[in-house]
Amino acid sequence: MKSHSIIKFLLLVSIISFLGIASNDAMLKSENQQKKGASKSEDKGIGPVKEVKLGAIDKRLVDKGNSIYNEKCSACHNIDDVNLAPPLRGVSKRLSPVFIMNYLVNTTEMQKKDPNVISLIQQWKKVPMMKDQHLKQNDARAVLEFLRSLDK
Numbered sequence: 001m002k003s004h005s006i007i008k009f010l011l012l013v014s015i016i017s018f019l020g021i022a023s024n025d026a027m028l029k030s031e032n033q034q035k036k037g038a039s040k041s042e043d044k045g046i047g048p049v050k051e052v053k054l055g056a057i058d059k060r061l062v063d064k065g066n067s068i069y070n071e072k073c074s075a076c077h078n079i080d081d082v083n084l085a086p087p088l089r090g091v092s093k094r095l096s097p098v099f100i101m102n103y104l105v106n107t108t109e110m111q112k113k114d115p116n117v118i119s120l121i122q123q124w125k126k127v128p129m130m131k132d133q134h135l136k137q138n139d140a141r142a143v144l145e146f147l148r149s150l151d152k
């Protein structure tokens with residue numbers, strides 16, 4: 001009798017961990033599809049930023065962006081793997097610089113109105129929606145430079 005319930009228990013544990021792995025897998029898959037999916041680089045999002053001039057990577061800006069990332073983003077985001085939120089490497093290749101800056105300075109409005117952000121939120125239902133970090137435009141620019149440096 002006793003060994004019977006141990007077996008049941010073990011079975012339950014393995015089912016639960018299998019489900020965990022499967023859902024993680026599904027998350028990674030949808031993320032990969034997103035990466036492969038049509039480039040959104042034309043999408044500028046919604047917000048005050050209309051144009052961003054990009055040059056060679058500016059090391060000082062990268063450092064500033066890196067410390068903003070450590071302070072305001074790293075609780076939810078990792079660079080390469082899934083934390084509570086999507087990894088940030090690759091983002092600068094997939095999203096336009098204007099879109100990224102607008103999402104950082106105008107987070108709440110874009111979460112309500114921008115179709116790409118709305119579908120992203122659908123995919124990340126399980127985790128809290130990205131909080132508005134109230135970044136100033138020059139801080140958002142520094143974060144953008146940091147994100148670009150990850151994709152060099």
Ligand code: HEC
Pocket residue numbers: 068069072073074075076077084085086091095100104111117120121124127128129130131133135143
């Ligand atoms: C409270 C957790 C949280 C914090 C803090 C946070 N994010 Fe997010 N972020 C998310 C979640 C969840 C998503 C996906 C759904 C969404 O957009 O709300 C996301 C999405 C994003 C995206 C779009 C990613 C993609 O794959 O298209 C970018 C870019 C981003 N965050 C950058 C940042 C930056 C930069 C900071 C810091 C200034 C930051 N986030 C802070 C949770 C967070």
